[in-house]
Amino acid sequence: MSSAARETKKQVAEIGEKYKYGFVTDIEMERAAKGLSEDTVRYISAKKGEPDWMLEWRLGAFARWRQMREPDWARVHYPKIDYQDAYYYAAPKSTPQKQSLDEVDPKLLETYNKLGIPLHEQMALAGVAVDAVFDSVSVATTFKEKLNEAGVIFCPISEAIRTHPELVRKYLGSVVPVTDNFFATLNSAVFSDGSFVYIPKGVRCPMELSTYFRINASETGQFERTLIIADEGSYVSYLEGCTAPKRDENQLHAAVVELVALEGAEIKYSTVQNWYPGDENGTGGIYNFVTKRGDCRGDRSKISWTQVETGSAITWKYPSCILRGDDTVGEFYSIAIANNFQQADTGTKMIHLGKNTRSRIISKGISAGKAQNTYRGLVSVHPKAANARNYTQCDSLLIGGKCGAHTVPYIESRNPTARVEHEATTSKIAEDQLFYCLQRGIPQEEAVALIVNGFCKEVLQQLPMEFAVEAQKLVGISLEGSVG
Amino acid sequence: MLEIKNLHVAVDGKEILKGLSLTIEAGQVHAIMGPNGSGKSTLSYVLAGRDGYEITEGRILFRGEDLAAMKTEERAAKGIFLAMQYPVEIPGVTTLTFLKTALNAQRRARGESDLDAMSVLKLVRKKAAALKVSEEMLKRALNVGFSGGEKKRLEILQMELFEPKLAILDETDSGLDIDALKLVAEGVNAMRTPERAMLVITHYQRLLDYIVPDRIHVLARGRIVAEGGKELAHELEAKGYEHIVGKAA
Numbered sequence: 001m002s003s004a005a006r007e008t009k010k011q012v013a014e015i016g017e018k019y020k021y022g023f024v025t026d027i028e029m030e031r032a033a034k035g036l037s038e039d040t041v042r043y044i045s046a047k048k049g050e051p052d053w054m055l056e057w058r059l060g061a062f063a064r065w066r067q068m069r070e071p072d073w074a075r076v077h078y079p080k081i082d083y084q085d086a087y088y089y090a091a092p093k094s095t096p097q098k099q100s101l102d103e104v105d106p107k108l109l110e111t112y113n114k115l116g117i118p119l120h121e122q123m124a125l126a127g128v129a130v131d132a133v134f135d136s137v138s139v140a141t142t143f144k145e146k147l148n149e150a151g152v153i154f155c156p157i158s159e160a161i162r163t164h165p166e167l168v169r170k171y172l173g174s175v176v177p178v179t180d181n182f183f184a185t186l187n188s189a190v191f192s193d194g195s196f197v198y199i200p201k202g203v204r205c206p207m208e209l210s211t212y213f214r215i216n217a218s219e220t221g222q223f224e225r226t227l228i229i230a231d232e233g234s235y236v237s238y239l240e241g242c243t244a245p246k247r248d249e250n251q252l253h254a255a256v257v258e259l260v261a262l263e264g265a266e267i268k269y270s271t272v273q274n275w276y277p278g279d280e281n282g283t284g285g286i287y288n289f290v291t292k293r294g295d296c297r298g299d300r301s302k303i304s305w306t307q308v309e310t311g312s313a314i315t316w317k318y319p320s321c322i323l324r325g326d327d328t329v330g331e332f333y334s335i336a337i338a339n340n341f342q343q344a345d346t347g348t349k350m351i352h353l354g355k356n357t358r359s360r361i362i363s364k365g366i367s368a369g370k371a372q373n374t375y376r377g378l379v380s381v382h383p384k385a386a387n388a389r390n391y392t393q394c395d396s397l398l399i400g401g402k403c404g405a406h407t408v409p410y411i412e413s414r415n416p417t418a419r420v421e422h423e424a425t426t427s428k429i430a431e432d433q434l435f436y437c438l439q440r441g442i443p444q445e446e447a448v449a450l451i452v453n454g455f456c457k458e459v460l461q462q463l464p465m466e467f468a469v470e471a472q473k474l475v476g477i478s479l480e481g482s483v484g
Numbered sequence: 485m486l487e488i489k490n491l492h493v494a495v496d497g498k499e500i501l502k503g504l505s506l507t508i509e510a511g512q513v514h515a516i517m518g519p520n521g522s523g524k525s526t527l528s529y530v531l532a533g534r535d536g537y538e539i540t541e542g543r544i545l546f547r548g549e550d551l552a553a554m555k556t557e558e559r560a561a562k563g564i565f566l567a568m569q570y571p572v573e574i575p576g577v578t579t580l581t582f583l584k585t586a587l588n589a590q591r592r593a594r595g596e597s598d599l600d601a602m603s604v605l606k607l608v609r610k611k612a613a614a615l616k617v618s619e620e621m622l623k624r625a626l627n628v629g630f631s632g633g634e635k636k637r638l639e640i641l642q643m644e645l646f647e648p649k650l651a652i653l654d655e656t657d658s659g660l661d662i663d664a665l666k667l668v669a670e671g672v673n674a675m676r677t678p679e680r681a682m683l684v685i686t687h688y689q690r691l692l693d694y695i696v697p698d699r700i701h702v703l704a705r706g707r708i709v710a711e712g713g714k715e716l717a718h719e720l721e722a723k724g725y726e727h728i729v730g731k732a733a
Contacts, residue, residue, distance in 0.1 A: 437574075438556035
């Protein structure tokens with residue numbers, strides 16, 4: 001193992017102590033004025049040096065958003081958000097595009113080091129390219145050359161809007177329409193930055209693509225926009241990981257991720273989400289309202305979502321697959337952990353449109369403390385989706401007696417040849433399991449982590465190696481203090 | 485090694501052990517026999533430190549230290565091992581992972597460094613063959629889908645791996661056929677050393693034909709009612725518990 005790999009492993013190990021991401025980097029910020037108006041939208045667009053068509057797109061979304069109502073069907077409760085009392089654009093002042101890491105503000109790099117994801121080491125580790133988003137502006141993109149050789153485009157979406165307008169115009173909003181839902185429409189109006197990926201025909205992306213998001217500025221909503229296009233016969237695995245500093249004010253986060261898989265293409269999208277969940281009394285924490293959707297547009301394409309959701313005060317997130325092409329495959333593997341006063345309402349939608357489409361849903365929900373954890377999923381088989389198959393397995397694990405687990409599966413089948421299976425279990429960590437571990441010398445918190453990791457195994461196995469270790473640690477950290 | 489003095493233990497407010505005294509020296513194997521409900525398992529749990537087993541009177545000294553002041557996992561790291569009557573299933577956690585986690589947790593508690601996966605595997609393999617614990621079993625989730633015999637053999641494997649100072653075997657013979665019983669007994673006998681003490685808890689005399697104890701104590705209604713050498717087991721077998729328990733009452 002290289003020294004860089006060792007170093008990273010050591011840092012991952014250090015994460016296993018406590019939530020220690022509660023620090024704020026002191027970098028001068030540049031902000032839009034507080035509140036949301038047409039002027040805010042124009043300001044953001046101007047800051048990004050966007051072409052007119054992009055501004056028009058944003059303004060259209062904003063006009064629409066003003067007529068929309070915040071949804072209230074999820075099993076989450078939070079004080080009303082005042083959308084006029086937040087900043088919609090914040091960028092570290094000194095960071096236009098950088099050509100190399102040497103140009104990056106050392107304080108920023110230090111922040112990443114505290115997070116245990118040093119860019120320098122990341123570069124050496126397992127060939128992961130990192131497009132690091134610090135608040136709203138991408139500050140460092142590595143491995144660009146290697147990707148260039150393969151013809152892969154991996155850059156901030158703000159850059160893609162200028163350099164690849166034909167691709168962005170064709171695909172942006174084609175999976176999640178501007179009018180899709182309250183939070184997605186808000187994102188369409190004010191999104192600041194995010195990642196853009198294009199994999200050309202027949203290309204297998206030579207490395208895992210990885211982005212670390214991080215919210216830093218106080219009272220700044222974060223609105224990433226990610227667009228991934230896998231052209232015919234291509235393959236890409238994309239990793240997204242998140243942590244946020246400790247804050248008292250609630251922070252709104254409304255991201256949109258769109259995936260497009262053309263004929264025979266495969267996209268694997270993995271997330272580890274570890275944003276600040278609020279304290280033991282339910283104060284603070286991130287509000288995470290995310291719209292993620294993949295479109296298996298071409299025949300025989302495949303999209304696979306894997307998520308490990310351990311953070312945020314509120315999680316509202318349903319990564320979905322539209323199985324449009326024939327013989328397409330959609331997968332959703334999820335671990336959602338809610339501790340203390342966290343509320344998670346998450347699941348997926350599998351929309352079977354094409355023939356012989358298959359989907360698989362494995363959801364593992366863990367509730368502890370006074371948390372509420374809901375799986376909400378839709379499997380919809382349309383009339384033309386002959387021989388559609390779905391298998392759903394929803395398992396809930398309860399730790400302690402004050403939390404809740406809820407499973408809300410919706411199944412709509414309009415084709416008689418479809419076969420849809422749903423299995424659900426609810427269990428508790430048994431006292432005899434804990435005693436057995438303790439008797440063998442395993443301390444309580446380690447025992448809980450071990451048992452929960454066992455419960456989540458089928459999902460953890462889906463994660464790329466680089467993430468699996470960190471995810472296992474996170475599972476343990478996020479349940480600390482949940483027993484005894 | 486182990487000194488129990490006038491031990492009273494309550495579960496849910498109900499007194500189960502009512503003044504039990506017992507001393508085991510290093511190098512000795514003692515057996516506790518007794519009818520159902522006499523408090524045998526309660527004794528094993530209170531020694532291991534299970535939640536809900538409250539010492540209301542008396543004390544337990546383990547190598548001169550007060551056991552009540554030690555957490556369950558500390559006792560394990562200091563050398564108390566309980567082979568359980570009903571080994572617990574932990575889905576999704578492979579047996580080998582569990583063994584490594586436990587072994588390293590104990591090592592860490594003693595200030596020793598972690599062993600890597602390869603070293604643990606080598607250690608485990610050395611012990612596994614004699615107990616007929618297959619590689620395939622080590623890859624399966626802990627105790628999940630194991631037969632009764634497999635579970636008990638794995639308990640003995642763990643005992644050998646952790647090398648405890650005091651091994652408590654709670655009804656290790658239950659659910660075993662004669663071949664499995666011999667296998668388990670051989671494993672236990674191989675662990676008999678001058679430094680190690682063992683407490684074998686059993687309902688039947690059968691196990692004691694294979695693991696011959698230095699001393700036998702008969703437990704009834706929360707107290708030791710009779711004590712003797714290995715021949716006591718045969719007397720119990722011939723005359724039944726009622727005879728001895730009745731005599732003591």
